[in-house]
Amino acid sequence: MRTHKIAAIPADGIGQEVIPAGLAVLRALAERCGDFTLDVEHFDWGSDYYRANGRMMPEDGLETLKRFDAIYFGAVGDKDLPDDITLWGLRLKICQGFDQYANIRPTRVLPGLTSPLRAVEPGDIDWVIVRENSEGEYAGHGGRAHRGHPEEIATETAIFTRAGVTRIMRTAFEIAKSRPRRLLTVVTKSNAQKHGMVFWDEIAAEVARDYPTVTWEKELVDAMAARMIQRPGSIDTVVATNLHADILSDLAGAVAGSLGVAPTANLDPSRRYPSMFEPIHGSAFDIAGKGVANPVATFWTATMMLEHLGEPVAGRLLMEAVERVCAAGIRTRDVGGTATTAEVTEAVIAAIKGANL
Numbered sequence: 001m002r003t004h005k006i007a008a009i010p011a012d013g014i015g016q017e018v019i020p021a022g023l024a025v026l027r028a029l030a031e032r033c034g035d036f037t038l039d040v041e042h043f044d045w046g047s048d049y050y051r052a053n054g055r056m057m058p059e060d061g062l063e064t065l066k067r068f069d070a071i072y073f074g075a076v077g078d079k080d081l082p083d084d085i086t087l088w089g090l091r092l093k094i095c096q097g098f099d100q101y102a103n104i105r106p107t108r109v110l111p112g113l114t115s116p117l118r119a120v121e122p123g124d125i126d127w128v129i130v131r132e133n134s135e136g137e138y139a140g141h142g143g144r145a146h147r148g149h150p151e152e153i154a155t156e157t158a159i160f161t162r163a164g165v166t167r168i169m170r171t172a173f174e175i176a177k178s179r180p181r182r183l184l185t186v187v188t189k190s191n192a193q194k195h196g197m198v199f200w201d202e203i204a205a206e207v208a209r210d211y212p213t214v215t216w217e218k219e220l221v222d223a224m225a226a227r228m229i230q231r232p233g234s235i236d237t238v239v240a241t242n243l244h245a246d247i248l249s250d251l252a253g254a255v256a257g258s259l260g261v262a263p264t265a266n267l268d269p270s271r272r273y274p275s276m277f278e279p280i281h282g283s284a285f286d287i288a289g290k291g292v293a294n295p296v297a298t299f300w301t302a303t304m305m306l307e308h309l310g311e312p313v314a315g316r317l318l319m320e321a322v323e324r325v326c327a328a329g330i331r332t333r334d335v336g337g338t339a340t341t342a343e344v345t346e347a348v349i350a351a352i353k354g355a356n357l
Helices: 015-033 047-053 061-065 083-097 162-178 196-208 221-230 242-255 296-308 312-327 341-353
Strands: 002-011 036-042 070-075 102-108 126-132 136-145 153-159 183-188 215-220 237-240 263-267 275-279
Touching (some): 002 083, 015 036, 015 070, 015 312, 070 083, 070 296, 083 275, 102 162, 102 242, 102 296, 126 242, 136 242, 196 215, 215 221, 275 296, 296 312
Parallel strands (some): 002 036
């Protein structure tokens, strides 16, 4: 019997609803499969912890998390706290502390869901967006001076290193190579940003020489946003900087029907540290506590976590159960349904229990 140690951090807002839903589904899946177990430990870190302790997580939080195989994360953000405190104090602290440099965001229109794009046909959208997750525009370099004066200044410096760009390019090329179309789009803004973005383009060309079976192309980020709307079927695998991929992947979630169905994996491909798995949607405190949050992104995220843990059969079983439930019309209101979080969760558990292995 294989055992996987999971750190569960629901954190803020609807994270406190969807992570328990995800864990309930995972327990049912482990029982159904019978060949692995999940040893889950819960952590109450987040904005409530900050109000009580003056920090989002304990000082030794990263050391505590090192002994786990994976981190199952909810969302961070609180309407009464500055976003830079909540984000940098927990999510980014974990991502950067554990060098989770590859943020992987798949996008598909699930059965039973409808894209807001009129011309989208089934199968038109099957994307993987690879986001550099450790440096770039979110490196945290910069500062402010002359606060409160008319001449006050603020700087935000994007950091691009050869090591950082090369490794995310290799990750993206490997993913593209593993997919049927073997197509990679490298997204930059090198017409206007002549240092960092040209650097990205140059390293992409260097890495591409090691992947002769992958067709690759360059696209400017603004043109890519338009292409995602106008020609979604032309896209397969995408790699972009921390900021650009953050924005494009949120657009991708909306194109697929809702951010409530969009998953994320924050990976340390070297496996020196645990990787972290989270839904994209954020804390959504406007609907927190109402029981209507969509748990599908959290379930899809769990399939990515299972694949990372070496449980691909369980991951496929879970995704098939989610797709059957969506196709049956058991959906939350963000994707045109009337079901509650609990009702979607119960339906997925029932689908897992009735599935043929």
